[in-house]
Amino acid sequence: MNNKISQHRILNSGKISRRKTPRLFARQDSMCQPKVFIQTFGCQMNKYDSEVMKSLLLKEGYEFTDNWQEADVILVNTCSVRQHAEERVYAYLWKWSKYKQETKPNLIIGICGCMAQKEGMNILNKIPHLNLVCGTYSIPRIHEFVKDLLKTGGRRIEISEDYTDFPPPVHEARETKISAWVAIMRGCNNYCAYCVVPYVRGREISRSVEEIENEVKELARKGIKEVTFLGQNVNSYNIKNKISKIKNDFALLLKRINDINGIERIRFTTSHPKDMSQATIEAIRDLPKVCEHIHIALQSGSDKILKLMNRKYTREQYKELVEKIRKTIPKVSITTDIMVGFPTETEDDFMDTYNLVKEIEFDASYIFKYSPRPGTKAAEFKDDVPEEIKQERLNKLLSLQKRIVQKQNEELIGKEVEILVGCHILKDKSKYFGKTRNFKPVSFQSDKDLTGKLVRVKITEIRGGLLEGVLASQN
Ligand code: SF4
Incomplete structure (x- = not known):
C-alpha cells in the first residue's frame, strides 16, 4: 500500500467501544473458527470482489455460512449504481444492527465496495452498530480489518483513494469448478452523466497480459473450462495502461488466452460501443474459444438523450456497429443495457429507443429506470419524468424484449x-x-x-x- 492512502481508525467512538465490548466473541475462546456471511449486491465485478474477500478470509482460516444468523462477521458488498440498491443495503444494515444490539453484541458488521467508497463516514454515522466501512480499493486488506475488529470490537473506516492496487487473483473461493471470472481492468474514464463508477472505482487501470495469462493458466490447471474477462470497459483494455510498460490491446489479450490448453471458452463483459475495435470483432470471429456474444450498452435510442448522457455515440453509429458485428460474426448474439426516464426524455425520445430495440432485436436487454445518483452530472438535471411514466416505458420495453426472445427461441427448435x-x-x-x-x-x-x-x-x-x-x- 502506498502512502497516498487515506486511512482512519475510529476506535471507542459511537455506541460500540473497546470498553463496552471488551472481549473477543465466544467462538474464538472455544477454538472454533469465526464464521463469515457475505451478502453481495450489483454487477459481476462486485461478485468478483466478494470472491476476493472470501478467498482472503479462507486463507486466514475463517469459515463461511449462508445463514447470517449463524455468522460472527457479516460483510455486505454494495452497489451504488441505482438508488434502489442503496435503499436495500440500508434496510439490511438496520436489520443486522438491531439484531446485534438485541441478540449478538459481539457480532462484527462491515459494509464494503461502492457505497462504502462513496459514503464513507456518513454510513458510520447513520448505522450505530456498524464496525467497518471498507471502500472498493481497500478490499485486498479485508482480512486484516476483520482480524483487528474481532479483537477490538471497535469501528474502522478504510477508504483508499489510490486506485492503482489490483486485488490478488482469486482461486480458493470459486463457486463453480467450471467457470471463473478474471478481472482484467478496473475503473472507467468515460464519465457517463448518470454513472457513479468513475467516482467509486477510479480511472481505468489494466493488468498486464502476462499476469492475466498466468492466472488463466492456473485456473486451467485447476479444471476451469470457461473464463469471463471482467472490466467496466474491456474494449479499452491497456489503453493508457499505467502499470505495465508493455502496450497491448484487447484483441491481443484474447489471442494469448485462446492459446492456453484446457480453457474451452472465453467470454467478456462489458463493452462500450465507442471502443469496440475492428481488431476485437475479427478476433471474436477468428479465435475458436472466444464465444460469439457481445454485450454493448445502448442506454438510449435518442440522439438528444445520448448526448445528455455523455455516451459519445449517436443512434446511427450504434446501428452501424451492430451491422458491422453481425456481418463479421455469424450467429453472434448481442445483448444490451437500456435506461428509461432519463431527465427530459419525451415520448418521442422513448419511441426512438423502442423502435431501435424493435429493429435490432437484441438477444437480451437489461432495462432500468433512471434514478439520480448524487455527485454525477445528471444529478444536477431535474428528474422530470414522473415515476409512473418511467414504469410504463419500462414495461413496454420489457414486453417487446420478451416477444423478441420468444421468436428467437422458437427459431432454435429442432436445431x-x-x-x-x-x-x-x-x-x-x-x-x-x-x-x-x-x-x-x-x-x-x-x-x-x-x-x-x-x-x-x-x-x-x-x-x-x-x-x-x-x-x-x-x-
Ligand atoms: S462506461 Fe459509462 S456507464 Fe459504463 S462504467 Fe463507465 S461511466 Fe459508467
Whole structure:
C-alpha cells in the first residue's frame, strides 16, 4: 500500500467501544473458527470482489455460512449504481444492527465496495452498530480489518483513494469448478452523466497480459473450462495502461488466452460501443474459444438523450456497429443495457429507443429506470419524468424484449447447439444446465455426469422462457 492512502481508525467512538465490548466473541475462546456471511449486491465485478474477500478470509482460516444468523462477521458488498440498491443495503444494515444490539453484541458488521467508497463516514454515522466501512480499493486488506475488529470490537473506516492496487487473483473461493471470472481492468474514464463508477472505482487501470495469462493458466490447471474477462470497459483494455510498460490491446489479450490448453471458452463483459475495435470483432470471429456474444450498452435510442448522457455515440453509429458485428460474426448474439426516464426524455425520445430495440432485436436487454445518483452530472438535471411514466416505458420495453426472445427461441427448435455443461438443475440430479456459445441458457436430461463437458443438444421445446433439449452428442 502506498502512502497516498487515506486511512482512519475510529476506535471507542459511537455506541460500540473497546470498553463496552471488551472481549473477543465466544467462538474464538472455544477454538472454533469465526464464521463469515457475505451478502453481495450489483454487477459481476462486485461478485468478483466478494470472491476476493472470501478467498482472503479462507486463507486466514475463517469459515463461511449462508445463514447470517449463524455468522460472527457479516460483510455486505454494495452497489451504488441505482438508488434502489442503496435503499436495500440500508434496510439490511438496520436489520443486522438491531439484531446485534438485541441478540449478538459481539457480532462484527462491515459494509464494503461502492457505497462504502462513496459514503464513507456518513454510513458510520447513520448505522450505530456498524464496525467497518471498507471502500472498493481497500478490499485486498479485508482480512486484516476483520482480524483487528474481532479483537477490538471497535469501528474502522478504510477508504483508499489510490486506485492503482489490483486485488490478488482469486482461486480458493470459486463457486463453480467450471467457470471463473478474471478481472482484467478496473475503473472507467468515460464519465457517463448518470454513472457513479468513475467516482467509486477510479480511472481505468489494466493488468498486464502476462499476469492475466498466468492466472488463466492456473485456473486451467485447476479444471476451469470457461473464463469471463471482467472490466467496466474491456474494449479499452491497456489503453493508457499505467502499470505495465508493455502496450497491448484487447484483441491481443484474447489471442494469448485462446492459446492456453484446457480453457474451452472465453467470454467478456462489458463493452462500450465507442471502443469496440475492428481488431476485437475479427478476433471474436477468428479465435475458436472466444464465444460469439457481445454485450454493448445502448442506454438510449435518442440522439438528444445520448448526448445528455455523455455516451459519445449517436443512434446511427450504434446501428452501424451492430451491422458491422453481425456481418463479421455469424450467429453472434448481442445483448444490451437500456435506461428509461432519463431527465427530459419525451415520448418521442422513448419511441426512438423502442423502435431501435424493435429493429435490432437484441438477444437480451437489461432495462432500468433512471434514478439520480448524487455527485454525477445528471444529478444536477431535474428528474422530470414522473415515476409512473418511467414504469410504463419500462414495461413496454420489457414486453417487446420478451416477444423478441420468444421468436428467437422458437427459431432454435429442432436445431443443435453446443453447451458447456455447468451444473445440475436443483432437485433433479439427471437434469443439467448450460449455456450456448452465444449465451442462451439450455437444460437437458442425462444419466451420466456431464459437468464441465462440451456437449451438443438438440433443442426440442421452450419451457418458462428457457430452452430445453435432448443430448445429441458429446464432443
Ligand atoms: S462506461 Fe459509462 S456507464 Fe459504463 S462504467 Fe463507465 S461511466 Fe459508467
